[in-house]
Amino acid sequence: QVQLVESGGGLVKPGGSLRLSCAASGFTFSDYYMSWIRQAPGKGLEWVSYISSSGSTIYYADSVKGRFTISRDNAKNSLYLQMNSLRAEDTAVYYCARATLQTVDYWGQGTLVTVSS
Amino acid sequence: QSALTQPASVSGSPGQSITISCTGTSSDVGGYNYVSWYQQHPGKAPKLMIYEVSNRPSGVSNRFSGSKSGNTASLTISGLQAEDEADYYCSSYTSSSTLEGMDFGTGTKVTVL
Numbered sequence: 001q002v003q004l005v006e007s008g009g010g011l012v013k014p015g016g017s018l019r020l021s022c023a024a025s026g027f028t029f030s031d032y033y034m035s036w037i038r039q040a041p042g043k044g045l046e047w048v049s050y051i052s053s054s055g056s057t058i059y060y061a062d063s064v065k066g067r068f069t070i071s072r073d074n075a076k077n078s079l080y081l082q083m084n085s086l087r088a089e090d091t092a093v094y095y096c097a098r099a100t101l102q103t104v105d106y107w108g109q110g111t112l113v114t115v116s117s
Numbered sequence: 118q119s120a121l122t123q124p125a126s127v128s129g130s131p132g133q134s135i136t137i138s139c140t141g142t143s144s145d146v147g148g149y150n151y152v153s154w155y156q157q158h159p160g161k162a163p164k165l166m167i168y169e170v171s172n173r174p175s176g177v178s179n180r181f182s183g184s185k186s187g188n189t190a191s192l193t194i195s196g197l198q199a200e201d202e203a204d205y206y207c208s209s210y211t212s213s214s215t216l217e218g219m220d221f222g223t224g225t226k227v228t229v230l
Contacts, residue, residue: 102219104165
C-alpha cells in the first residue's frame, strides 16, 4: 500500500531554516508527481509546491517562492522541502502528497513546523 | 493563488442529504474539470473523496457525489451517517498568465445532528 512518511519538522526561530523529508513506498516513486501541502493550526489547506516525476518541472505558491525549494531523489524514493527565511506564518503541519496539480490521491500523516522565537 | 469559497458549516440528520458548495472563478473551478474533494477527520490527514469533478476513487462510498456548474462545484453526501462528520475541502487546478498551481477551498465542517 502507498505510504508517505514525513520527517524533519520541529521548532525553529524566525529567519531560520529547516529541511523536510518524505520517504515514499508502496508505489513506483519515479513515475509520480509529488507535492507539499500545509495546514496552519486550526486553518485550511494550502498548496505549497509541486515537482514532476523527473524533477524537471517545479511550481511554488507565491507565499513561499524564493524561500522554499522542492527536490526529489528517485533513487532513494524521497521527496524534500528546503525551507529558508522562515516566518511565523509558515507555522503549519506539512503534508507530503502524491499529487499532480489536478488532484492529491495520497497524503502522508504530516510533520509539524513551528516558527517562533 | 486565492482560496475557493465554501460555507463554514453544514449540518444534517442521519439519513438526510447535504450539499457543500465550492465557488471559484474562470481561472480555476470554472475553467477546468479538475475539482477534487477531500474529507478530513480531526487530527488526521485528508482523504480523497472525489476527483475530476465527479469521479470516486476505489473504496469511496457511492453516497458521495460531485458536480459542477459554471464557477461553482458541489459535493453531495446522501444517506448521511455519523462517520461523515468531518471537515471537507475542495481543490481546483488553477492557471493564469503568471502562475500555475492548486487552490484549496476554505473548508466546511459537516455536523451530523
